[in-house]
Amino acid sequence: MQVHDAEIIISAVSPKQYPDTGLPEFALAGRSNVGKSSFINKLINRKALARTSSKPGKTQTLNYYLINKMFYFVDVPGYGYAKVSKTERAKWGEMLETYFTTRTTLLHVLLMVDFRHPPTADDIQMKEFIDYYDIPYTVVATKCDKIKRGKWNQHASIIKKAMNLPSMDSLIIFSSETGEGKEKVWKLLEQYL
Template identity: 65%
Template sequence: MNVTKAEIAVSAVKPEQYPDGALPEFALAGRSNVGKSSFINKMINRKNLARTSSKPGKTQTLNFYLINESFYFVDVPGYGFARVSKKEREAWGKMMETYFTTREQLRAVVLIVDLRHPPTKDDVMMYEFLKHYQIPTIIIATKADKVPKGKWQKHLKVVRETLNIIEDDKLILFSAETGQGKEEAWAALERFL
């Protein structure tokens, strides 16, 4: 996909703040600091539209990025970050659950996992949550540039088996550094547009 326009449209914490209209949305979920913002930036060929940080827990709202005036990427807070209060984590969880379970414009969730490590318990819980609600999911195994090419299939197998990925869901090897998997990710997303 050729991205000619991308902008942050709104940051929201409750449904009445979500963008109006019927444009399709793709939510990006994953643990804190897994690379959700880097994924967005690579996909749209921008360096800093979605702010990246070495500090986990930077995203604390649902950030709606309008792409080509035709759909949204929705960056959601990362899970599994311990440096916020339990109350704050619960609030984020409720905010995300409300979005995932009630938003009609949501076409699919892009679940981003780190290829270097087996998916965490939180990754498994998120995937099971998405499957429980029958939300189409695209799994992006990112940071492929940090794993030797000869070990990619072994690592992908661990991701596939740990998450118990169903046949309908796509697992894509990705690198925000090299662009590996970018075209495949766009192809997977475009199925839902």
């Protein structure tokens, strides 16, 4: 897909702030620092529409990015970041649960994990949550450029097994450095559009 138009529309904390355009939404969920902002920037060929930060835990709202006036990427707060207070974490949890369980325009979740490491308990819990509510999802394993290609199958199998994925089709290996996996992601999204 050629992206000609991309803009951040709103950083929402509650349903009354969600856009009411009825356009399809794709949520990006994952640990803090997994590379969600870099992922968005790579897909839309922009350097800095989505702000990247070396400090995990920066996204504290649901950030709506309108792409080609056709659909939204919704970057949700990263989980698993310890430096955030318990109260703050509970607030995020509530915000995420409300979004995932009530948003009818949410078509698919891109659940992002770090390809270099086995999925964390938080990653597995997030996947189980998405499964429980029967929301379609694909696991996107980021930062694959940091692993030698010869070890990709081994890393992919670890993720598939740990997250109990039905098949390797539920996993896209991705790099925002090299663009690996970018075409696959677009192909997936285009099935919904």
